[in-house]
Amino acid sequence: MTISDHGEGRVVRVAGPVVTATGLERARLYNVVRVGEHGLVGEIIRLEQHRAVVQVYEDTIGLRVGDPVVDTGSALSVELGPGLLGSIFDGVQSLLTHGPGGAPAPFLERGVTRRALDARRHRRVHHSVEVGDHVEPGDEVATTPETATLTHRILVPDGVSGEVTALGSTDATIDDPVVWIDGEALGMRTRWPVRTPRPVATRLDPTVPLVTGQRVVDSFFPVARGGTATIPGGFGTGKTVLEQAFARWADADVVVYVACGERGNEMAELLEEFPKLPDPRGGGTLMDRTIVVVNTSNMPVAAREAGIYTGITIAEYYRDQGYDVALLADSTSRWAEALREVSSRLEELPGEEGYPAYLPARLAEFYERAGAVRTLGRAERTGSVTVVAAVSPPGGDLSEPVTQQSLRLAGTFWALDVTLAQRRHFPAIHWSRSYSLYDLGPWFGSRTVDDWDAQRRWAIELLAEEERLGNLVQLLGLDVLAPAERVVFQTGRILREDFLQQSAFDEVDAFCTLDKQYWMLHVIRHLHERLIATVTDEIAVEHMARLEVLTDVARMRSWLPEEAEDRARELVARIDAEVGGAP
Amino acid sequence: MRHPPLYVVELPTVSGLAGPLLFVDRATGAAVGEVVEVVAPDGTLRPGQVLEIDGERAVIEVFTGTRGLDLASTVVRLSGEPARLGVGTGLLGRILDGSGRPVDGGPPPMPETFADVHGAPINPAARLHPTEFIETGVSAIDGLNTLLRGQKLPIFSGFGLPSDELAARIAIDARVPGEDEGFAVVFAAMGITHRQAAFYRRVFSESGRMHRTTVFLNLADDAGIERLLTPRLALTAAEHLAFERDLHVLVILTDMTNYCEALREVATAREEVPGRRGYPGYMYTDLASVYERAGRLTGKVGSLTQLVIVSMPDDDITHPIPDLSGYITEGQIVLSRDLHRRGIDPPIDVLPSLSRLMNAGIGKGRTRDDHRQVADQLYAAYARGRDLRRMVAIIGEAGLGEIDRSYLAFADLFEQRFVSHSTRRSIDETLDTAWGLFDLLPAAELKKLSPDLVAVRGAADR
Ligand SMILES: Nc1ncnc2c1ncn2[C@@H]1O[C@H](COP(=O)(O)OP(=O)(O)OP(=O)(O)O)[C@@H](O)[C@H]1O
Numbered sequence A: 001m002t003i004s005d006h007g008e009g010r011v012v013r014v015a016g017p018v019v020t021a022t023g024l025e026r027a028r029l030y031n032v033v034r035v036g037e038h039g040l041v042g043e044i045i046r047l048e049q050h051r052a053v054v055q056v057y058e059d060t061i062g063l064r065v066g067d068p069v070v071d072t073g074s075a076l077s078v079e080l081g082p083g084l085l086g087s088i089f090d091g092v093q094s095l096l097t098h099g100p101g102g103a104p105a106p107f108l109e110r111g112v113t114r115r116a117l118d119a120r121r122h123r124r125v126h127h128s129v130e131v132g133d134h135v136e137p138g139d140e141v142a143t144t145p146e147t148a149t150l151t152h153r154i155l156v157p158d159g160v161s162g163e164v165t166a167l168g169s170t171d172a173t174i175d176d177p178v179v180w181i182d183g184e185a186l187g188m189r190t191r192w193p194v195r196t197p198r199p200v201a202t203r204l205d206p207t208v209p210l211v212t213g214q215r216v217v218d219s220f221f222p223v224a225r226g227g228t229a230t231i232p233g234g235f236g237t238g239k240t241v242l243e244q245a246f247a248r249w250a251d252a253d254v255v256v257y258v259a260c261g262e263r264g265n266e267m268a269e270l271l272e273e274f275p276k277l278p279d280p281r282g283g284g285t286l287m288d289r290t291i292v293v294v295n296t297s298n299m300p301v302a303a304r305e306a307g308i309y310t311g312i313t314i315a316e317y318y319r320d321q322g323y324d325v326a327l328l329a330d331s332t333s334r335w336a337e338a339l340r341e342v343s344s345r346l347e348e349l350p351g352e353e354g355y356p357a358y359l360p361a362r363l364a365e366f367y368e369r370a371g372a373v374r375t376l377g378r379a380e381r382t383g384s385v386t387v388v389a390a391v392s393p394p395g396g397d398l399s400e401p402v403t404q405q406s407l408r409l410a411g412t413f414w415a416l417d418v419t420l421a422q423r424r425h426f427p428a429i430h431w432s433r434s435y436s437l438y439d440l441g442p443w444f445g446s447r448t449v450d451d452w453d454a455q456r457r458w459a460i461e462l463l464a465e466e467e468r469l470g471n472l473v474q475l476l477g478l479d480v481l482a483p484a485e486r487v488v489f490q491t492g493r494i495l496r497e498d499f500l501q502q503s504a505f506d507e508v509d510a511f512c513t514l515d516k517q518y519w520m521l522h523v524i525r526h527l528h529e530r531l532i533a534t535v536t537d538e539i540a541v542e543h544m545a546r547l548e549v550l551t552d553v554a555r556m557r558s559w560l561p562e563e564a565e566d567r568a569r570e571l572v573a574r575i576d577a578e579v580g581g582a583p
Numbered sequence B: 001m002r003h004p005p006l007y008v009v010e011l012p013t014v015s016g017l018a019g020p021l022l023f024v025d026r027a028t029g030a031a032v033g034e035v036v037e038v039v040a041p042d043g044t045l046r047p048g049q050v051l052e053i054d055g056e057r058a059v060i061e062v063f064t065g066t067r068g069l070d071l072a073s074t075v076v077r078l079s080g081e082p083a084r085l086g087v088g089t090g091l092l093g094r095i096l097d098g099s100g101r102p103v104d105g106g107p108p109p110m111p112e113t114f115a116d117v118h119g120a121p122i123n124p125a126a127r128l129h130p131t132e133f134i135e136t137g138v139s140a141i142d143g144l145n146t147l148l149r150g151q152k153l154p155i156f157s158g159f160g161l162p163s164d165e166l167a168a169r170i171a172i173d174a175r176v177p178g179e180d181e182g183f184a185v186v187f188a189a190m191g192i193t194h195r196q197a198a199f200y201r202r203v204f205s206e207s208g209r210m211h212r213t214t215v216f217l218n219l220a221d222d223a224g225i226e227r228l229l230t231p232r233l234a235l236t237a238a239e240h241l242a243f244e245r246d247l248h249v250l251v252i253l254t255d256m257t258n259y260c261e262a263l264r265e266v267a268t269a270r271e272e273v274p275g276r277r278g279y280p281g282y283m284y285t286d287l288a289s290v291y292e293r294a295g296r297l298t299g300k301v302g303s304l305t306q307l308v309i310v311s312m313p314d315d316d317i318t319h320p321i322p323d324l325s326g327y328i329t330e331g332q333i334v335l336s337r338d339l340h341r342r343g344i345d346p347p348i349d350v351l352p353s354l355s356r357l358m359n360a361g362i363g364k365g366r367t368r369d370d371h372r373q374v375a376d377q378l379y380a381a382y383a384r385g386r387d388l389r390r391m392v393a394i395i396g397e398a399g400l401g402e403i404d405r406s407y408l409a410f411a412d413l414f415e416q417r418f419v420s421h422s423t424r425r426s427i428d429e430t431l432d433t434a435w436g437l438f439d440l441l442p443a444a445e446l447k448k449l450s451p452d453l454v455a456v457r458g459a460a461d462r
């Protein structure tokens, strides 16, 4: 490496992850530097007249005044190319799975970085252009099968255009040329600075949902492909289980899972299971469509901050190839705290709750990298990055800055509720406080039955009515309710317990097809209407709680997806028989 | 802690003392995290560590306190090494102080090797997902909030609640069904009273397990700052036993609230911008560097399980100490003052309690095939009973229907028979106790139990 060409400075101060150096006058802001005898990776985050301030992505123990700080001359960037899928990286894209002997090292050593892509592997290359073709940024020059289901498109990088002057071998490593454009070789491996969004042709309106198989999400508060969702919730309310359910079931082509400042053991679970689970969309395993960027809570704090950008840059890269990508970030609060920690070591003036004043701007930059887009290139491909970000508010109090800023930016809000979680109502998404700003009803109606949206509105309104009645009952007792109100009360409970609750650990119920969601709700609504028509006095009210069909309504969750409609029609008939009141 | 034999540099240039911190000038050559020895005016030696360096000035935390130090004659010796602990099976059966020096009258332990007390982060890609059930013998834990090998589980307690008794009960009674070998306990006390220390000593010696136990004691009247070191020493000793000596190690840390107070003291002395309620903004990261040192590793036999006591100041679970702990640990066992007053022992409130790893450790071949459903049903029914209890407090029991009344009865007996029990229960006994309670509810209400299961278990039960 020729790193010393760019300048070498000296450490003058070390405070936690922040190192101050002199002698780096020629360096650029956000350049990567190597610090100390171990060559710890850092990034210049502030330049003053005689000093450069560096955030170090590794533990700074052992650093001394006078240790060298070497400028690498380039900004923090990720390696892009075929072979990213299935990988597990830390926040600065060092591969965690390959230690010295091939197996992952049990403990992380400092100053050790492992290249993201395997440079020795040969790949079959299918050229999409011929010599003499004119190409522009975003045009596909070749493809290579990356996994059983995903074809990796090799695109002309931003800023490059011209004539294809030669084709490379059809059997190539990532560093072999694929084509020559105006005599310049283009390989499969490229780099992109993580803090810069990748360009697109145009942004599109998100109109298609990211289907997740979670009833409360799809039926009540869906998120669009290319949209953004936020999940704030206190500890143990189900953020991670929800993010992992999305990683498992969401109908995305590629999943980028950013575990930011969270637990090692929950990652272990995902990393152990995903390579064994089949991709619900067919083809290989779940791991084949997944990329994990993980910086657990005990790994260096500054790398947590970088991990979010590493993740979203990789997501954009697959989006540009025309894929739908889900970026699942757990938790953005830990990222914001990393910002805060570095900011306080810089002795910057603290804003709200000690967060730096630029927190809202940084959060906005991140969320705005989501989107449904038409990509660069003449093929008019479309792709999307959907961002689902967990937030961990201190004390579960949603008035804190990270939650509030996230709410300002996200299109879908899933409000996790501690009380629901404590009663084991999972997912603990509260039906009256959550919302989705995306208009996806038309799409759902076209995919299932066209009164999807009407049914959804009925259910949400019924739950609002139940809540209102519930407040009355808390004060005055059940006696105050008229028979029709008792029906609302009972239907509300059925909606909550038998429809909204969904165990992530139940083999059948963990995933629910849209069809099944529709028919389950259909049965509940039908039951409600029959009861409203027939329950007119106290005797009927007493009787209503003991209907035999209720047991079967409670077991709709265990229907197999393909039999949902038949089972629903059968159950509707039994309701009519037992309740009466058919129109 | 190891006292390095060779002190490279001596610095007579102490320029300031503030709280637990010492500032020394012309400290070129000092490294962040390096161990120092402070020579007090009376000639005694105190261990310390370099926290920060700024130009020629170094900030040092003195673990045994700064009382009695001065600017004129105090000397700082640099060691050139990070803090290390001599580790090995020789530590088993020993009682050490909060800095790792023997206080049991025995000779200095013979170390097998020295290990950096800060440890290195476990590679998340090298972790084994915990799946082995630890039977604690306590129903509210085994049945509803199952503890697994490699898990970190705190007990959220309040002053005067029997958290020590519960921790001791688990330390003695815990076993993995079918195994008896390779077990060790590492106990680290931060700022506990002499009374509590005596209680634990008695428990360990009466249980006959002292020879498999290492104790690190920082007592309430020992230096506060040392509490930052004590849990790290304990975990360093435990990591060696677990990952080099193939033992299943249970680490008990008590009380992390005292640890956090020490953290705040240092932050204040450094004049840092305080975070919530005066605790430093990096407390999450700092606590994680303690709690995340639990787990299992691919290719290693042993395991490190943490049982941590966290006192909730003012019984407030949203206080930053329990709050940040809850965000890092894999669940929590919450003790309730109300249950304690009503004589429920252990007074575990199962609703806010949680074991996040439970699911992987229960079911057929691990505990019993009905475990998941029984737990879900207990939760659903008890939560309903508690809701009704609140309502009855306002509107009286008269307005309730027959079904609602059965839920009230269920909630009472659940607390008295399932949660409260004094002798060790096997997992079978725990689950059977639950089935006994289900008889209180109409069969149609048992929605979380599959019909097949009710047919088989219900019949066996009657
Ligand atoms: N859909 C679900 N089905 C069944 N159980 C669930 C579900 N969601 C959450 N849980 C239960 O709640 C526990 C906590 O969930 P989770 O770990 O996702 O919380 P979290 O919000 O990520 O907490 P933290 O902020 O501390 O990371 C899980 O271990 C599980 O027991």
Ligand SMILES: [Mg+2]
Binding pocket: A239, A240, A241, A262, A330
């Ligand atoms: Mg989580």
